[in-house]
Amino acid sequence: MSVLSVKKLTKQFGSFVAVNNISFELRQGEILGLLGPNGAGKTTTIQMLLGIMTPTEGEIQYFEKPFPLFREEILEKVNFSSTYTNLPWDLTVKECLCFSSYLYDIKNRKERIKKIVEIFRLSNLLKQTLNQLSAGQVTRLNLAKAFLNFPAVLLLDEPTASLDPDVADMVRKFLLEEREQFGVSMIFTSHNMAEVEEVCDRVIFISHGKIIADNTPLELARSIELCHIELFVPQDLLKLKEYLKKHKFFFKEKNRYIRVDMKEKMIANFFSALAKEKILYEEVSIEKPTLEDYFLEVTRKKTV
Amino acid sequence: MKIHRIYGTMLRYVFVLRHNLDRVADMFYWPILDLLLWGVTSMYFQKFVPDASWLVLSIVSGITLWLMVWRGQYELPMNLLEDIWNKNLVNMFVSPLSVKEWMIASLIMGILKGLVSFAFAGFLSFILYQVNVFSLGVFLLPFVALLLMSGWWIGFMVTALILWFGRRMQALAWTFAWVLAPFSLVYYPLSALPPIAQKISLILPTSYIFEGMREVLTTGNIDISKLVLSFILNLLYLAISLFFLKKAFQKILRQGLIKLY
Numbered sequence: 030m031s032v033l034s035v036k037k038l039t040k041q042f043g044s045f046v047a048v049n050n051i052s053f054e055l056r057q058g059e060i061l062g063l064l065g066p067n068g069a070g071k072t073t074t075i076q077m078l079l080g081i082m083t084p085t086e087g088e089i090q091y092f093e094k095p096f097p098l099f100r101e102e103i104l105e106k107v108n109f110s111s112t113y114t115n116l117p118w119d120l121t122v123k124e125c126l127c128f129s130s131y132l133y134d135i136k137n138r139k140e141r142i143k144k145i146v147e148i149f150r151l152s153n154l155l156k157q158t159l160n161q162l163s164a165g166q167v168t169r170l171n172l173a174k175a176f177l178n179f180p181a182v183l184l185l186d187e188p189t190a191s192l193d194p195d196v197a198d199m200v201r202k203f204l205l206e207e208r209e210q211f212g213v214s215m216i217f218t219s220h221n222m223a224e225v226e227e228v229c230d231r232v233i234f235i236s237h238g239k240i241i242a243d244n245t246p247l248e249l250a251r252s253i254e255l256c257h258i259e260l261f262v263p264q265d266l267l268k269l270k271e272y273l274k275k276h277k278f279f280f281k282e283k284n285r286y287i288r289v290d291m292k293e294k295m296i297a298n299f300f301s302a303l304a305k306e307k308i309l310y311e312e313v314s315i316e317k318p319t320l321e322d323y324f325l326e327v328t329r330k331k332t333v
Numbered sequence: 334m335k336i337h338r339i340y341g342t343m344l345r346y347v348f349v350l351r352h353n354l355d356r357v358a359d360m361f362y363w364p365i366l367d368l369l370l371w372g373v374t375s376m377y378f379q380k381f382v383p384d385a386s387w388l389v390l391s392i393v394s395g396i397t398l399w400l401m402v403w404r405g406q407y408e409l410p411m412n413l414l415e416d417i418w419n420k421n422l423v424n425m426f427v428s429p430l431s432v433k434e435w436m437i438a439s440l441i442m443g444i445l446k447g448l449v450s451f452a453f454a455g456f457l458s459f460i461l462y463q464v465n466v467f468s469l470g471v472f473l474l475p476f477v478a479l480l481l482m483s484g485w486w487i488g489f490m491v492t493a494l495i496l497w498f499g500r501r502m503q504a505l506a507w508t509f510a511w512v513l514a515p516f517s518l519v520y521y522p523l524s525a526l527p528p529i530a531q532k533i534s535l536i537l538p539t540s541y542i543f544e545g546m547r548e549v550l551t552t553g554n555i556d557i558s559k560l561v562l563s564f565i566l567n568l569l570y571l572a573i574s575l576f577f578l579k580k581a582f583q584k585i586l587r588q589g590l591i592k593l594y
Contacts, residue, residue: 042588073589079427082589101429113591114423117345117415124348131341132428158352174424 030057031093032182032214033078038087040073040238047073049238050087055182058212060204062219062229062246064320066328070238071218072113075184078216079109091182105134110175111186115167116159122146122170123155126177133178141177148203149173150196164191172200176207183215189224201228222321226250232320234327241327250318253326254292258299261286261312269308293317334437338430342438345425346412360446363403364454367396371520372462391547393464395519397454398546401477402517402539403510404447405484409439410491410506417500417593426590432582440485447481472549475560476542482567483539487513489574496581499593518543538566 033055040048048070055061063071076082078089080100089096091103116125126146130138146152149169159167168191175183188204189197201224207213219225225232226246234242234249242249262269262285269287273280280289291299296315303310350356375392379385412435416422425435458464467473491509494502516530517539523531534540541563545555585593 072591076589076591079423081423081426081586081591083583083586101431104427104429107427109423109427111423113420113594115420116424117349117419117421119352119419120345120348124344124351128341128345128348129424129428131337131344132425132430134335134337134429 031055032057032091033216034088034090034093035078036088036090038074038077038089039085040070040077040082041085046238048077048084051235051238051240053233053240053243055214055216057181057214058208059231060208060215060217060229062217062225062232063235064218064225064232064324065235069235071235072186073238074235075109075111075186075216075218078184079107080104105178106181107184108175108178108180108182109184109186110168110171110188111184112168112190113186114171116170116174118159121156121158122151122162125159125170126174129174130177135178145173145176148176150199165193165196168192169196169200179211180213183213185215186218187220188217189219189221197224204228222319222324226320234323236327242323246320249323250320253318253323254294255290255318255322255326256293256296257288257290257316257322258296259286259288259312259314259316260310262308262310265308265310268306269303269310272302272306272308334431334434335429338428338434339438339441342425342430342435343442346415346438346442349415360404360450361453364396364400364450364457367399368393368454368457368461371396372458376462387547387551389462390464390550392520393458393462394466394469394546394550395543397451397458397466398476398480398543399514399517399519400450400454401447401480402484402487402513404450405440405443405481406488406491406510407484407506408443408446409436409485409488410495410503412439412442413492413495414500414503414506417495420594422593423590439488443484443488444481447484451477469546469549472545472555476546479538479542479560479563479567482564482571483537483542484510486567486570486574489571489578493574493578493581496578496585496593513537513539516540522547536566538563538570541566 031054035054036052038048038051039046051074063074065071073082077084080096091107094103096103116129126142130142135141146155149172151166151169151173154162154166159170162170168188172188175185189200192200204215205228208215217225217229229246232242232244232246232249233240244252260269266282266285266287270282273287273289278289278291280287289299371392372389375389379388382388413422416425455466458466469476487510491505494505516526516533516537518534523534523540523544526534541559545559548555548559
């Protein structure tokens with residue numbers, strides 16, 4: 030079942046098209062990654078999905094209801110956390126959660142705040158004002174606010190940015206648990222590709238306002254067929270470098286380790302060529318393509 | 334419209350008061366300053382004008398009533414700016430909170446703070462000059478209500494200008510009402526103004542209230558048509574300012590609310 034349906038969404042600022050006729054769906058319990066380089070149109074899309082920017086054209090439907098028409102009913106079940114918006118700096122953590130809870134129709138607000146504070150490890154920070162908190166603590170508070178109203182759809186813009194690795198891991202686990210337990214659907218943006226691979230079921234890649242790919246992280250990574258081969262070359266380093274230059278391979282060198290990028294089907298030929306050239310090496314590792322490789326390949330192509 | 338959302342929005346601004354003493358001081362500082370400055374000045378001039386016992390009474394009552402206009406207009410644009418400065422505006426409007434609910438919360442806050450300032454100024458004028466603002470009797474109620482209405486449309490207008498032109502208009506939040514003060518006849522009658530300024534005065538609903546106030550203080554009565562005219566003008570300006578505010582909201586939504594940051 031689709032909880033969010035976007036049809037032919039377009040946003041134009043004068044002659045500049047920020048979002049160009051995009052359509053996609055978010056299914057119940059799905060975590061959808063929204064990826065793309067800076068200025069691709071991700072934030073504009075999210076703003077339109079939240080109703081804080083009017084689209085030039087197109088339709089947004091949550092729970093099969095048109096968004097602007099059923100705004101209040103829909104936003105009771107939607108929430109948002111982002112790095113480009115803050116809760117008031119001069120209020121305490123408790124005050125922020127308290128006033129935010131009244132903006133939603135929550136039964137037993139005190140209990141809910143107590144529970145959410147425990148989950149996001151904010152109990153000992155309740156009396157601190159936001160300007161006394163670290164960036165990571167503020168991010169945790171933003172996330173706590175986003176979960177206050179038991180959302181059915183969550184829009185998370187870089188939710189783990191500025192978090193310590195262990196807290197970021199806790200947040201990822203929490204997101205996955207919420208999805209598992211309550212079927213919460215999420216749209217997730219991040220510049221951490223490993224995180225997107227771990228959390229997202231599906232990824233939409235936006236570039237210049239258009240969707241250029243819509244697939245699972247694994248399939249997107251596979252689509253570029255690029256592998257990384259790392260060799261430790263104690264003696265024949267110069268010889269190997271000459272060979273790589275001659276055959277126009279992309280490579281990097283560090284402390285006698287050579288990292289070469291090539292398509293998967295070329296690996297066997299490459300090693301037999303090394304044997305033929307009598308280039309000796311020790312230690313070999315082969316890395317399969319990742320979502321990050323896909324991201325770099327696509328963005329580099331677009332830049333060129 | 335949901336009461337809990339209006340309450341939540343009010344809580345947000347009450348919490349601001351709790352942490353910013355300057356905001357609380359605002360409610361008392363300006364009344365004290367105005368009353369001291371104008372009260373003492375008018376007492377001094379009273380010495381040179383024969384039979385001018387009404388002078389202090391008129392000026393001090395004017396200052397006290399003007400607080401309702403100032404407070405009425407101040408709250409809405411200041412609350413908007415508060416959330417722009419804190420980058421919290423998006424958090425407010427990605428919730429089910431409607432613009433209408435947000436405005437009502439701000440207006441209620443404005444009324445409450447206005448009444449506190451008014452009561453404080455009334456008390457202070459009595460202590461300092463033995464002037465009893467409440468001697469305006471039953472007329473006080475329509476005066477306060479009409480001045481609040483004036484404050485609201487000025488506030489809507491300023492809010493619309495901030496939304497339309499962005500933060501570079503923020504100074505209007507604490508200055509715009511004072512631009513209208515000289516034409517509102519707070520301290521002097523219509524005849525004191527030059528002819529061109531008189532024309533501006535006549536299209537302002539506030540001028541009829543302050544003229545009416547002086548009439549009540551000197552004769553004990555008022556020409557009701559002044560109240561009616563002030564009410565009609567207020568309604569007209571409220572309608573215009575709300576229309577402009579709606580357009581300004583639509584414009585900022587076309588650009589995206591975060592544009593205000």
